[in-house]
Amino acid sequence: MQYFSELFNYGLWDLLINSLIYSAVALPFFMGFWCIWKKRFQHRRIQEKQQSNSAMIKHELKYSAVTLLVFATIDVLLYVAQTNGVTKLYNQVADYGWGYFVFSVFVMILLHDAWFYFTHRLMHHPKLFKYIHKVHHQSTDPSPFAAFSFHPLEAIVEATIYVIFAFLFPVNIWALYAWQIIQMGLNVIGHTGYEIYPKGFSTHWLFKWKTPSTHHNMHHSHFSGNYGLYFTWWDRIFNTEFKDYHTKFESVQKRISLHKKAMMFLCLLAITQYLQAQTVELITSAGFGKPYIIESIEERNDLSIGYAPAFTAGIKYKPSTESKWGLILSVQYFEARAKGITKTSQIPVDGFISNTSFLLIGEKVKPLKRNANWSFIYAFGIGLSAENYVFKADTEPRKNNYLSLISYAGFSRKINDRLSIRITDGLLITDFIKGIHYLSGNWPGQSAGEDVSENLLIGINYTF
Numbered sequence: 347m348q349y350f351s352e353l354f355n356y357g358l359w360d361l362l363i364n365s366l367i368y369s370a371v372a373l374p375f376f377m378g379f380w381c382i383w384k385k386r387f388q389h390r391r392i393q394e395k396q397q398s399n400s401a402m403i404k405h406e407l408k409y410s411a412v413t414l415l416v417f418a419t420i421d422v423l424l425y426v427a428q429t430n431g432v433t434k435l436y437n438q439v440a441d442y443g444w445g446y447f448v449f450s451v452f453v454m455i456l457l458h459d460a461w462f463y464f465t466h467r468l469m470h471h472p473k474l475f476k477y478i479h480k481v482h483h484q485s486t487d488p489s490p491f492a493a494f495s496f497h498p499l500e501a502i503v504e505a506t507i508y509v510i511f512a513f514l515f516p517v518n519i520w521a522l523y524a525w526q527i528i529q530m531g532l533n534v535i536g537h538t539g540y541e542i543y544p545k546g547f548s549t550h551w552l553f554k555w556k557t558p559s560t561h562h563n564m565h566h567s568h569f570s571g572n573y574g575l576y577f578t579w580w581d582r583i584f585n586t587e588f589k590d591y592h593t594k595f596e597s598v599q600k601r602i603s604l605h606k607k608a609m610m611f612l613c614l615l616a617i618t619q620y621l622q623a624q625t626v627e628l629i630t631s632a633g634f635g636k637p638y639i640i641e642s643i644e645e646r647n648d649l650s651i652g653y654a655p656a657f658t659a660g661i662k663y664k665p666s667t668e669s670k671w672g673l674i675l676s677v678q679y680f681e682a683r684a685k686g687i688t689k690t691s692q693i694p695v696d697g698f699i700s701n702t703s704f705l706l707i708g709e710k711v712k713p714l715k716r717n718a719n720w721s722f723i724y725a726f727g728i729g730l731s732a733e734n735y736v737f738k739a740d741t742e743p744r745k746n747n748y749l750s751l752i753s754y755a756g757f758s759r760k761i762n763d764r765l766s767i768r769i770t771d772g773l774l775i776t777d778f779i780k781g782i783h784y785l786s787g788n789w790p791g792q793s794a795g796e797d798v799s800e801n802l803l804i805g806i807n808y809t810f
């Protein structure tokens with residue numbers, strides 16, 4: 347009794363694992379080609395118009411389940427034979443080595459292909475066809491689930507080959523699984539109904555021996571030819587290959603390449619249209635900057651320096667002519683004379699401070715309601731600032747690099763379609779994250795604060 351329950355458990359696990367493998371292989375093809383991207387892949391459809399319907403897919407699923415049940419039953423019998431030591435199945439790869447393992451998978455593929463061809467042709471005999479193979483051929487436009495849609499007797503015929511393997515030569519249990527997955531995969535591709543192999547495949551000196559999806563699909567739509575599973579040689583030897591097989595394959599490929607060309611054209615058109623809508627402006631401004639060196643956050647305006655010349659130049663990118671938002675890549679520079687004593691650390695200052703900032707700014711230009719020529723500007727941005735200080739005329743410049751923030755607001759006036767003038771006032775804050783500036787430069791740790799400069803700039807925008 348215990349032995350029977352062990353066999354029952356074995357069969358149940360076997361059924362579960364095989365069902366999972368079958369689902370993992372067939373479901374992605376079914377979901378991709380038959381559901382989610384059905385329209386997108388229409389050009390790859392071997393039979394242009396879908397003949398199958400949900401009733402047919404239910405039929406395929408039902409008989410696939412029957413096949414998996416038959417396989418599980420045969421696997422239990424094989425397990426009984428194995429445990430009694432009458433099969434040549436083995437568990438340890440090391441018994442024969444990896445070389446033999448790979449070799450055995452190839453041998454199984456070759457033998458299975460021959461087995462499939464001859465038993466398949468036999469099942470097409472008029473006396474047998476209606477009793478056995480008709481179930482599989484009810485799918486004239488097969489879906490991936492037609493791969494295992496067999497009459498129980500056909501399922502037994504399909505399973506017989508691996509029973510033969512188990513008795514014929516040493517087969518590792520995992521090699522058997524590898525072969526099972528490969529044959530399921532190729533079988534599902536053959537029943538997908540969509541061509542996934544490339545142009546020229548059926549006539550290529552090497553690949554012509556492998557069956558593309560069109561090969562078996564034609565067997566389902568025409569019945570009396572293309573009996574092979576993995577390879578084309580048996581059909582060639584016995585002259586059972588459809589005469590129009592290559593023409594059909596290339597006609598599908600023609601549709602695929604036409605679709606590719608059309609997609610390429612549409613893509614180029616979209617890119618051109620997109621690029622045409624882009625606007626690039628040149629922005630240059632000049633004015634005054636008034637820097638403050640703040641030694642501690644608590645005591646603002648530690649050392650105030652007088653107004654100094656400031657310049658900015660940049661390129662503004664707008665995603666379309668109408669867009670109000672634009673992205674500016676710019677560089678801003680100012681240099682100021684500094685003289686005095688800092689409050690907190692009492693450092694005598696007699697030199698200059700220069701600041702070069704590389705900024706990425708989001709700027710919005712909002713036309714005023716009363717006069718469309720006038721617009722309100724506001725912007726926020728981030729960047730990197732390189733600052734030089736000379737605190738005493740005879741000392742080496744102290745250099746530091748900071749992370750910076752910029753914000754400004756102002757007005758612009760349109761002169762013509764390409765040109766406008768602008769006036770903005772804003773703040774450039776460097777070293778806004780404490781500690782960042784310690785990372786670089788030759789003056790680590792000296793400044794414990796942040797620098798703020800107010801910049802009043804007048805300039806022009808030129809649209810290309």
Ligand SMILES: [Zn+2]
Pocket residue numbers: 466470479483565
């Ligand atoms: Zn058939």
Ligand SMILES: [Zn+2]
Pocket residue numbers: 482488492493537562566
């Ligand atoms: Zn088939």
